[in-house]
Amino acid sequence: MGQPVAWFEIAVKDGAKSRQFYADLFDWKLNYVEQMNYAMIDTGGEGIPGGIGTAGDGRTSGVLIYVVVDDINAALKKVGSLGGKTEVKPYEIPGTGHLAVFSDVEGNRMGLWQRV
Numbered sequence: 001m002g003q004p005v006a007w008f009e010i011a012v013k014d015g016a017k018s019r020q021f022y023a024d025l026f027d028w029k030l031n032y033v034e035q036m037n038y039a040m041i042d043t044g045g046e047g048i049p050g051g052i053g054t055a056g057d058g059r060t061s062g063v064l065i066y067v068v069v070d071d072i073n074a075a076l077k078k079v080g081s082l083g084g085k086t087e088v089k090p091y092e093i094p095g096t097g098h099l100a101v102f103s104d105v106e107g108n109r110m111g112l113w114q115r116v
Helices: 015-026 072-081
Strands: 005-012 029-033 038-042 050-054 062-068 085-093 097-103 109-115
Touching: 005 015, 005 109, 015 029, 015 038, 015 050, 072 085, 072 097, 072 109, 085 109
Parallel strands: 005 050, 062 109
Antiparallel strands: 005 062, 029 038, 038 050, 085 097, 097 109
16 A cells, blocks of 8 residues: 555745645645744644645745655655655654655656654
8 A cells, every 4th residue: 555645745935825825725724833833724624734835945835745654764764775865864843743845857846744
């Protein structure tokens, strides 16, 4: 069985404008966490959860999906062996899991998520 997608993230330059755009477009309810400058997306029960965050200095705007893996370090090792590159080393989201970001052989960015 393949690995499921756990989360999606939209990185934007203008957070307030983009949050309003997506809330209006898709009727998403957004829970904005000011100290993180990040909005958790509630799609209404169907689909996968996600978030909208500001692309800070050095970050690219765009959409990332996060795929669940059992071992994030082993997955990144496999990324490298297949010609991809680690972009963001694994780090912990306290109490929930670890995430990392890689680029594939075409330069597309993807995320990895290891649950606690």
